[in-house]
Amino acid sequence: MDFSSKLLEKAVEEMSQLPGIGKRTALRLVLHLLKQPEEQTLHLSKALIDLKTEVNFCKNCHNVSDHTICEICANANRDKAIVCVVEDVRDVMAIENTSQYKGVYHVLGGKISPMDGIGPSQLNIESLVQKVRAKEVDEIIFALSSTMEGDTTNFYIYRQIEGEGVVTSTIARGIGVGDELEYADEVTLGRSILHRIPFENSLKNS
Amino acid sequence: MDFSSKLLEKAVEEMSQLPGIGKRTALRLVLHLLKQPEEQTLHLSKALIDLKTEVNFCKNCHNVSDHTICEICANANRDKAIVCVVEDVRDVMAIENTSQYKGVYHVLGGKISPMDGIGPSQLNIESLVQKVRAKEVDEIIFALSSTMEGDTTNFYIYRQIEGEGVVTSTIARGIGVGDELEYADEVTLGRSILHRIPFENSLKNS
Incomplete structure (x- = not known):
């Protein structure tokens, strides 16, 4: 792509580092931000930096958390x-x-x-x-x-x-609740049958 | 969605303001940034802020530009x-x-x-x-x-x-170069015929 602005090119390049965001999508997102009030860009940037610099991972379970x-x-x-x-x-x-x-x-x-x-x-x-x-x-x-x-x-x-x-x-792996048997893949259906559970147990949670 | 961290929630919320980015995609992008080195987030944020605050629109044609x-x-x-x-x-x-x-x-x-x-x-x-x-x-x-x-x-x-x-x-509107006529929509094909051009002219650019 041939950018008319180095600043634009740089922003698109950084945005397209994100997974699943190609150059075209990145350009669309960046041009959207350009059209919006400055606050939106500032808020987005601040939120990302705050998250990256201040977030904790739980000492016990390693889940993302605001506390230790x-x-x-x-x-x-x-x-x-x-x-x-x-x-x-x-x-x-x-x-x-x-x-x-x-x-x-x-x-x-x-x-x-x-x-x-x-x-x-x-x-x-x-x-x-x-x-x-x-x-x-x-x-x-x-x-x-x-x-x-x-x-x-x-x-x-x-x-x-x-x-x-x-x-x-x-x-448990098996057919999703509400799914039709005929559309399930064989492996899942196979496991569903192999690991069948007592009928009374299936009545517990609904 | 039930977030374990306010910082994470805020980042996802800001990210999902972008067009075509839903909450789930935003979460995926934000978690990706969390896993990457801090520089990536800083570079992305800086590039977006620089673009928004420093970019010019050409005085003549209003195109995005680094200069007036x-x-x-x-x-x-x-x-x-x-x-x-x-x-x-x-x-x-x-x-x-x-x-x-x-x-x-x-x-x-x-x-x-x-x-x-x-x-x-x-x-x-x-x-x-x-x-x-x-x-x-x-x-x-x-x-x-x-x-x-x-x-x-x-x-x-x-x-x-x-x-x-x-x-x-x-x-000019018409059938794309290399496209099959049979797959073109009627409006486009109709315009293609209506606005046909002298055959010699079609040889100029190839």
């Missing part, structure tokens, strides 16, 4: 002995939205992915293993996405904590 | 008597990319759109009319998108400058 211990970990009503292992903050938000979970979380910050150069040491795995070894945990629930990387990460952690007397489980 | 007169208007080789009327900077960049145009531009900054509350006075129309009345211009080329708003804007400007002895034209 996040609200979930600080909540006396949450069962600290049940730990749900998730990839990032979005998964915490998604599970919290269900209002079905009363334990705490452990945010890994990613999945083991040799292709992307992410090994176990770059993730928050060691602190989870320490929690288990310190006998603070009764149950670990693996809630990573069921991809090759997710399964690898689950298994890596499992090997580290097996024999420590902790119960491990993974979230 | 843009490079195109300042170029002695460009024909100042031919003015191509476009909506915004992206259109200038698109036409410049073709290397087929040797005149100058006039950037309106939008189209007349009563639905969005944009009237003629919010656009750079007056300065264009002044240029024409000062007899600085021989030809006006309308290159707005062919929507209801584009056509309205063209016609509004046309009414202001008719009788001033300026030649007016609009860019």
Whole structure:
């Protein structure tokens, strides 16, 4: 692209560093900001810088938080002995939205992915293993996405904590509530049948 | 969405003000920045603020520029008597990319759109009319998108400058080069036939 302004070019370049934002989209976003009052750009920039410089990660579960211990970990009503292992903050938000979970979380910050150069040491795995070894945990629930990387990460952690007397489980995979069987992929449908549950149990939550 | 951090919520809120960026996408972008080195966020914020506070709009054509007169208007080789009327900077960049145009531009900054509350006075129309009345211009080329708003804007400007002895034209509409006739919409194909050009002329640019 041939920019008429270096300032514009620089802004587009920085904006297009964001994932999924190409040069064209970046240009559209930047030109939008140019048309808006100056406050909008200042507020956006300030919010991003504030977040980056002031945000904390919970010492306990590594969730994004304004304090050194996040609200979930600080909540006396949450069962600290049940730990749900998730990839990032979005998964915490998604599970919290269900209002079905009363334990705490452990945010890994990613999945083991040799292709992307992410090994176990770059993730928050060691602190989870320490929690288990310190006998603070009764149950670990693996809630990573069921991809090759997710399964690898689950298994890596499992090997580290097996024999420590902790119960491990993974979230149920199956046909989504309200979904038609005929449109489900075979793997999901297969797991749905394999891991069927007693009918009475299915009546508990609705 | 239920955020674990006010800072995160604020950043997502500001980011989702951008057009086409929903809350989920904003969260993804913001979490990406959180994972990256602090410099990336600082550079992005600085680039946006610099652009907003320091950028100029060319006094002559209203294009985005680092100087008071843009490079195109300042170029002695460009024909100042031919003015191509476009909506915004992206259109200038698109036409410049073709290397087929040797005149100058006039950037309106939008189209007349009563639905969005944009009237003629919010656009750079007056300065264009002044240029024409000062007899600085021989030809006006309308290159707005062919929507209801584009056509309205063209016609509004046309009414202001008719009788001033300026030649007016609009860019040709037709089937794209390399496109199959069978997939073209009827309006475009219809115009293509209606505004057919002498065969010898079609051989000039290839």
